[in-house]
Amino acid sequence: MRIDIVSVFPEYFRTLDLSLLGKAQEHGLLQVTAHDLRDWTHDIHHSVDDTPVGGGAGMVMKPEVWAECLDELLGMDEVPDTVEDGQSSPAVLILPNPSAPLFTQRDATELSHEEHLIFGCGRYEGYDARLPEYYRGRQVDVREYSIGDYVLNGGEVAVCVMLEAITRLLPGFMGNPDSIVEESYTGAQSLLEHRQYTKPAVWRGHEAPPVLLSGDHAKVDRFRRDDALARTSEIRPDLIEALDCADLDKADRKTLISLGWEVSGSHPRRMAQKNTEQCA
Known part of the structure; x- marks a missing residue:
């Protein structure tokens, strides 16, 4: 170039x-x-x-x-x-x-x-x-x-x-x-990247998530995916709204529902908040 x-x-x-x-x-x-x-x-x-x-x-x-x-x-x-x-x-x-x-x-x-x-x-x-x-x-x-x-x-x-x-x-x-495959904004499903940790496992009283030390690669992958969904939902909800629900697996849908998203349509959308205020 x-x-x-x-x-x-x-x-x-x-x-x-x-x-x-x-x-x-x-x-x-x-x-x-x-x-x-x-x-x-x-x-x-x-x-x-x-x-x-x-x-x-x-x-x-x-x-x-x-x-x-x-x-x-x-x-x-x-x-x-x-x-x-x-x-x-x-x-x-x-x-x-x-x-x-x-x-x-x-x-x-x-x-x-x-x-x-x-x-x-x-x-x-x-x-x-x-x-x-x-x-x-x-x-x-x-x-x-x-x-x-x-x-x-x-x-x-x-x-x-x-x-x-x-x-x-x-x-x-x-x-x-x-190293660039799972970065923020990368891929068809554009999400913020999951959080990263290194050694030691416990630093100044703060512990890295134990699942990352489990050696179970499937659980590690799921934890990172859920963390990416949660971070994106909190910081960049517009990226969640742009996801194609057809590309979400069952675990993705479960995580998004727990985060307050409706995933039955073509794209996720925020669930309507119930109005708990009583009329005067």
Whole structure:
């Protein structure tokens, strides 16, 4: 996989040379290059932003600077407005944006199969809104993602988050590929992962669940599945509601019913709470 990152702070991405991402680059699984957006400016001040049209606070990143950069990285011709119908760019352009749809594990899985990803890091009030619109019109697969309901100073942190989620799914990236099989949000039945424990069995008066020490693999698997269902029910009930009841076994149904879910329909739904209040 080839990854290009565009930022006004390319040095931020030196952290990608560490840990598993660094080893993956050393082993040739991926190639990561961080580019300085200011290299595509032509004025003495290397300006990448300007005041917003219509007034308002802050500065907006200039589309012409971004376009010169992206045209080069996308390998587009010098006359960018001439493109044949059906022709598309082999790269996916990803632009972090707090106003965009939430980035999910499903997105990470899909993008892990791509050969070339280009990430653009916005700053200030973000990039000109015409930028993604223009490249979509040029048959580029443009993705805008948010990583949460909050605002950052720039897209660099968001890009690092997405990169970790995507690249760890590449074949050969993880030392033990089984470690990603039962993670949160993974698989057709997307649940939060069960809690994890290690030795000692008793630590500062807190004991790991005895069933995990029983040696009975079936009981261990059932305990972990029930724990995942319970955690998901408490923290992310929307994921429970998205489950297909046809995929639930008898033990799953029993656990969900005990947690207050109705499982007789196509998807689980919360049982109606009985009104115990007496009328005055």
